[in-house]
Amino acid sequence: MERRAYYRNRLLPWLLIAPQLILIFVFFYWPASQALYWAFTLEQAWGGGNVWVGFDNFRQVFGDARYWNTVMRSGLYALAATGISMTLALVLALFVDRSLRGTKIFQDVYIWPYAIAAPAAGVAFRFIFSPEAGLVGTLNGMWPGIWNPATNGAHALLMVIVCHAWLGIGYNFIFFLAALQMIPRSMFEAGAMDGAGPARRMIDLQLPLIAPTTFFLLIMNIISSFTDSFGLIDVMTEGGPVGSTEVMVYKIYFDGFRGLDYSGAAAQSIVLMLLVMALTFVQFKWIERRIHYA
Amino acid sequence: MTFTRLLAAALAASVSALTASPAFAASTKFEFWYGLSGDLGERVQEMCKRFNDSQNEYxxxxxxxxxxxxxxxxxxxxxxxxxQPAIAQIYDGGTLDLMLSGAYVPARELMEKNGHQIDWSNYFSGIASYYSTSQGELLSFPFNSSTAMIYYNTDALKKVGFEGLPETWEEVEQVARAMKGAGYDCPIAFDPTGVWQWFEQFSAIHNQPIATKGNGYEGLDAEVVFNKTKFVDQLTWLKKLHDEGLLVHKSKATGETSNAAFVNAKCQIVSSSIADHGTFAKQAVEGMNWEVAMLPIWAGTERKNSLVGGASLWTLKGKSDEEYKGAAAFYNFIAQPDQVEWWSTxxxxxxxxxxGFQAMKAKGFYDKAPYKGRELAIESLTxxxxxxxTRGIRLGNFTAIRKEMGDTIQQVLFQNVPVQEALDGAAERSNAVLRRFEKTYQGAQLN
Incomplete structure (x- = not known):
């Protein structure tokens, strides 16, 4: 049955949503429109004026081989960070859901990483992974040169991805756990009576039933790895060595704020925005169809 | 309960603010934004306090x-x-962007308007030229000025039997090799992001161009040429030393900066700013002996002056006459001999x-430790x-070009990209940055 409330006063609903609209306008639409304008001009850093250049900024961005590298890197980053984070969170949630000994404690402990600000975690991980002073650095004592994120780009990227994934585990864990606990126990018990073991019940019952949550988390994780990686990278590697941890959002920051190329950064922001929108659209269009909302 | 307590606290605070304000009522407030932190940041605060204590108008x-x-x-x-604040401390790399912005009040205009007599020729020409128009008019006030130097652990030099301090890169290579032979793991500490000392200063003292048009002073259409100068050989040489283990990568990314490695006596030679002289004196491990020297040159090269580093103070447009009066008074205050001496000390x-320099020299400031050696920075600059x-570098969005160079050095050292290929690539990308900058400011005149 559908229930709807109507307002007699036409003004009232607008007034009620006005605070939210104003916030969205001031903090999203207005800056976004500004960025859109800058993307088609060459903007002077100190605001002395600008010249209209049409699609020049986009042509330059797309014509730069380094830019494509950052796009590919961002994709890899998103897949790896999302994959690691969601898999581990799901495994942890499945165990906690089984009410093993100490569940109550783990339930709380696993959430903690989410409460840590990315830069703080970055500092800690930078120390852990530091080639000379860090904990992982002791590996270098045994096999000299085996681990060096300061000069080896692959090591540096791995280090940042691991940290990003670690930070996301808590968030994913809560959602997975909540979803698992919402599955009616009766369904589960029926399965058990029919002779399905824990593994079988997980594959045939739990995973399909939490699919909407998995889908939601997938979108949130991918978007977050495209847009929230900035703080972490800035603290851990500053995009280095030789740009090997430079993802799209970090390049925007560097070109815009440090390189003072506001227009180039604005064009890249537009590209990133479109990309994230497209990804979300694809996910809803193709993946959501296969998902059954209980 | 809590609320009433908060309210009481707020009331108390506002009452005390009210009663306190008459003391400041007569003074004009203006802001100064600076970019130093740690010990140096505290010294800036101290300087501000000294100014405020010295008068009560501002x-x-x-x-x-x-x-x-x-x-x-x-x-x-x-x-x-x-x-914006009335005064901002802007570093060398941000100079040209600000110059073209028209967002500032030129130093001379400000001081003349507010009745301060400044002998502009008194500034060391190598310092003034970095912040002046190509006609020589100073636009901002040189504030915290430094230049790049090289520091040697003299215990290590003694151990390998080297008399005095190396003055050429040949000698540096020789002692580094001897140190390695004597069991030192890290003869030279090298931070690849130290583009300023390893590239810019090298180019200046060997009189090598960084860009055409007099390093950009004569027009926005300048192009970088560092892929065609002696720096190509220098980077090749650095690579050779790195591969032999004579030059060791030390940076924030490895967990220990090159300066930290030097003061901990883990590395024996480091190149850094003269501004670190005081820090080194404070932080060097017990009993370690070290000395500072001018950057080495290649034998047979005629040494030129090095570039000034650090930052200058810009007065920004859009403030009241009263605030400008205050800013001018502040500049005048920090130029007084006793302030100059205190700041340098x-x-x-x-x-x-x-x-300023002569007064300190006459007082014997540079004669003994811990200040001995700092006069070499002046010698290098002049x-x-x-x-x-060697008058400076005037290239748009120079920070982006510095990053290209830092990346290039890392590519060569750590990823074995051939020197010429890496530098050509960096030059191409740097020129793209410059062309973009030129287009952004099309029609603007460099003066």
């Missing part, structure tokens, strides 16, 4: 932004929102005027009158 409010880059970014953002930055390529 009150300077000094706000630290941690780094030069953050100061520049925040100042730009504030300027665009019309909330507590920081390691060099005096920027000839009289070694020759500035040439076309």
């Amino acid at each position: 009150e300077i409010v000094c706000v630290g932004h941690d780094t030069y880059e953050a100061t520049l970014q925040n100042t730009i953002a504030a300027f665009r929102a019309n909330k 507590v920081t390691g930055y060099i005096p920027v005027t000839n009289t 070694y020759t009158p500035p040439t076309e390529y």
